[in-house]
Amino acid sequence: MNERSEPTNGPAEPPAGGDRMDAATDAFVTHRNLLFTVAYEMLGSAADAEDVLQETWLRWMKVDLGQVSDQRAYLVRITTRQSLNRLRTLKRRKESYVGPWLPEPLLTTPDVAEDAELAESVSMALMLVLESLSPTERAVFVLREVFDVSYEEIAAAVDKSPAAVRQIAHRARRHVDARRPREAVSPSQARAALESFQHALETRDLQGLLDVLAPEVVLISDGGGVKRAAPRPVIGAEKVVRFYLGGSAKVKAAITCDATVVNGNPALVVRLDGEFDGVLTIRVEDARITGLYYVRNPHKLTRVASETPLTLR
Structure with a gap:
């Protein structure tokens, strides 16, 4: 049809x-x-x-x-x-693309953060997992799991039979579930972890950073070849600390951060010597940060100055 x-x-x-x-x-x-x-x-x-x-x-x-x-x-x-x-x-x-690719961050309206299902679906952590799906798998997963569209409607949208869509949905769900956080954390828990990270970063508190970062934390930074960024994911708390404190020390830049809400989740606007540098979002498990997503590419930062309304309905 x-x-x-x-x-x-x-x-x-x-x-x-x-x-x-x-x-x-x-x-x-x-x-x-x-x-x-x-x-x-x-x-x-x-x-x-x-x-x-x-x-x-x-x-x-x-x-x-x-x-x-x-x-x-x-x-x-x-x-x-x-x-x-x-x-x-x-x-x-x-x-x-030059270096790791991250989704484009959006400054979102307060109602997005209040809707746990919507906030989780547009979180940087989940959006990055969706990148590992095929185009059809991603479409089916988003329509079914996020927007609760019927299998019949999805089938018409992706030109597949309803039976095939069910199989694709099952495969995509299994793939995403294996890579998403084991337990959802509350916004207050995420804010607490981010506040600890912010304080330690701004004061260059090495131990404070190590305390809030999980040992296996992964940092992905996206400069797009326009701004300096790690050419591949940085894995491990000590390496992540060196990336931030070592890197900023080389240019003698003072790091300051402002709390904000990006993609419905707590985030930081990062400044070096008062100049806007990028947007940082996190993934939290067991009260510690397991993922850091740092977007520096200026072409991806055009939607953090004004709010973007999102909805599931």
């Missing part, structure tokens, strides 16, 4: 002329935040998600609304297909 031929459950009079344009626009605006969230979770890039929304809009304006029984589902289907197309382009782009 293609994007322009979904039957209704009963007759519907399609709006004509300007009324049709108004109805299509209203529907798109109503679901825009949802569509952006779907595209962002599939792509990890706000810029690409915005491009997908533009493509979705252009296709939506050609749809015969009289043949659409569920506008939300139909729009999600178009967005998913455009995101899958964009994922293939992104794959080629990432293959030539």
Whole structure:
């Protein structure tokens, strides 16, 4: 079934002329935040998600609304297909990317942090796990596990049978579960760990950093070839401490941090000698930091100055 031929459950009079344009626009605006969230979770890039929304809009304006029984589902289907197309382009782009690739951080509205399910789904830690899925696996996982879309709807969006989608969903869920944190931590626990890290970093407290970092902590820094960053993940508490304190000491920079909320989770805006340097998010397990995700690439930091609304509904 293609994007322009979904039957209704009963007759519907399609709006004509300007009324049709108004109805299509209203529907798109109503679901825009949802569509952006779907595209962002599939792509990890706000810029690409915005491009997908533009493509979705252009296709939506050609749809015969009289043949659409569920506008939300139909729009999600178009967005998913455009995101899958964009994922293939992104794959080629990432293959030539300089250094490790991290998702684009978003300054999010307070309601995102209050929604535990949404905050977990857009966390840097989980978004990075999703990068290890194939495009179709990622689409199926996001639609099923995050947005609770039916297998039948997902099948229509990814051009697979419902039975195949069930198998893909099971495989993707097993893959993600094996790599996500064993236990979810509360926002207060994450903030406490981040505050300890911030204090130790700003005061160059070596022991304080070692106390809050898990021995096997992994730091991933993304400079994109534009800003200095580790060319590969830094593994181990002592090596991570040397990366921060050793690196900043070489340029005699004073490190200061401001607490913020990025992708619905506690984060730090990091400054060197008062100049904005990057955004740091963390993964916490058993009250200690097991993952540090540091985005320095300025091209990925355009969405941390103003809030981006996200939603599952």
